[in-house]
Structure formats: C-alpha cells, structure tokens
Amino acid sequence: MEVKIGKLSDFPEGKMKKVFAQGKELLVVNIGGNLYSIDDICTHEECSLADGFLREEVVTCPCHLAQFNVKTGAVVQRPATGADIESEPTFKITVKGEEVFAEV
Numbered sequence: 001m002e003v004k005i006g007k008l009s010d011f012p013e014g015k016m017k018k019v020f021a022q023g024k025e026l027l028v029v030n031i032g033g034n035l036y037s038i039d040d041i042c043t044h045e046e047c048s049l050a051d052g053f054l055r056e057e058v059v060t061c062p063c064h065l066a067q068f069n070v071k072t073g074a075v076v077q078r079p080a081t082g083a084d085i086e087s088e089p090t091f092k093i094t095v096k097g098e099e100v101f102a103e104v
C-alpha cells in the first residue's frame with residue numbers, strides 16, 4: 001500500500017533519512033534529485049543504516065561496515081566479520097507535487 005512519508009523538503013539531496021511506515025523502517029535517500037528507499041535495518045545484525053555513512057549511492061553500516069547500494073539494495077561489501085548477508089528489500093518512492101509516498 002502507498003503511504004505518505006513526508007514532504008520533498010524533508011529529503012535534501014545527498015542526504016539519507018529514516019522514516020517509519022506500516023511498521024517498517026525505511027531508509028530514504030536523495031541522489032541527484034531522485035528518491036530511493038531500502039529497508040533501514042541491516043541484514044547482518046540489525047543495526048540502523050541511517051546511523052551509517054552515505055557515499056554516492058552506497059550506504060555503509062555503522063556496526064560492521066557492510067555496504068549496500070541504496071538504489072538496488074544489493075550487497076556491495078560483506079560485513080567485516082566476513083559473514084554472508086542478504087540484500088536489502090527496496091521500496092518504490094513516488095513524489096506527487098510536494099508530497100512523498102512509499103509503497104510498503
């Protein structure tokens with residue numbers, strides 16, 4: 001279902017933000033004026049990716065430095081422990097005027 005998660009101005013370019021929708025925790029990122037979203041909870045040991053670091057389209061988990069592509073959810077780098085991890089689910093983001101919606 002489509003859920004309103006904020007206004008366009010809540011998601012400045014080059015930044016990431018955690019939002020809650022339908023009991024899910026989403027990481028929303030603005031890259032070059034386009035919004036993307038993956039699950040905020042790291043698939044390794046459940047740290048919040050919003051507390052990590054964003055560089056271009058890759059987010060680094062603050063806990064053990066796993067990396068995910070925020071456009072696709074794909075694992076870019078395993079955690080420092082070497083564990084195998086799942087990719088992150090992605091969520092479709094739609095902008096209508098000034099309002100931002102996520103499909104969750």
Ligand code: FES
Pocket residue numbers: 042043044045046047061062063064065066079080
């Ligand atoms: S919890 Fe994210 S890398 Fe370990």
